[in-house]
Amino acid sequence: DVKVTQSSRYLVKRTGEKVFLECVQDMDHENMFWYRQDPGLGLRLIYFSYDVKMKEKGDIPEGYSVSREKKERFSLILESASTNQTSMYLCASSLSGDYGYTFGSGTRLTVV
């Protein structure tokens, strides 16, 4: 019963490419988040959205943008991929208020 789906599990892209990471949730959650996970650094927030067409920067937004045209879909965009963006990317969603997140399975992106 997968509830947060990330379109790709593994992705290899070249430096300078534009990269789209897609996330879809079927729980009618208002909030959606993009994190990157790196060893020793934990989960760092890139961008989040609490409503359709709304977006807010997290801690490390540089080099990324997002799109939320529909409530269930939250896309992360790497405008021009660089090697330091090689990482595991995790999407999550939650109901408004203080509720735990439901995470997707993650996308391991390698930029060569």
Place this chain on the structure above:
Amino acid sequence: GENVEQHPSTLSVQEGDSAVIKCTYSDSASNYFPWYKQELGKRPQLIIDIRSNVGEKKDQRIAVTLNKTAKHFSLHITETQPEDSAVYFCAASDQTGANNLFFGTGTRLTVIP
């Protein structure tokens, strides 16, 4: 914003022993503290959470304690089993409209059979 520190980064225990992971947070207004377990190659999953109006919560072999005055909270796992081996993350909520979670850096727990 919120800053969450988590210790230790790695923890090895013998099967059957207890494991304790500790986190501190900086924002006294934080009021929601979940813990996530991430097994190798899998997504983080919520295992237990606590809100600031209680001091302790238990669910079978796991428990979480919260000390609001000291701004720290801990995860306790008793009678550890090999399947408890995973990376555990603590988190604390901030007070923005989305109630973002700020995560600790994780603890890799290894339970030795």
